[in-house]
Amino acid sequence: MYLVAIGWLYVALMMAVAEATHSNGSVLGAIITFVLYGVLPVALVMYLLGTPARRKAIRAREAADLAQRRAAASGAPDGGGEPAAEAPVAPVRKEP
Numbered sequence: 001m002y003l004v005a006i007g008w009l010y011v012a013l014m015m016a017v018a019e020a021t022h023s024n025g026s027v028l029g030a031i032i033t034f035v036l037y038g039v040l041p042v043a044l045v046m047y048l049l050g051t052p053a054r055r056k057a058i059r060a061r062e063a064a065d066l067a068q069r070r071a072a073a074s075g076a077p078d079g080g081g082e083p084a085a086e087a088p089v090a091p092v093r094k095e096p
Contacts, residue, residue: 001049005042012038 012034020030 001046005046008042009038 015037016030016034019025019033020027
């Protein structure tokens with residue numbers, strides 16, 4: 001993937017050099033050529049090709065956060081972090 005991007009940038013650079021050194025060319029035109037034919041398309045393609053890796057990293061981060069929250073919550077018997085409350089009314093016993 002990177003080899004194609006490097007090759008494309010090399011070709012765009014050579015186009016820019018040819019334009020800069022041509023008798024009718026200019027340095028400004030060479031810079032615009034390199035940016036419009038080289039940098040912008042390569043940046044766009046690399047961004048689009050990197051989307052699955054970014055999604056995978058986000059899912060892995062979310063899964064790790066969820067696992068961490070579950071591990072922290074499993075330490076308490078009721079799943080919460082507060083102690084159990086006392087019963088407000090004493091239990092009623094039957095007389096024998």
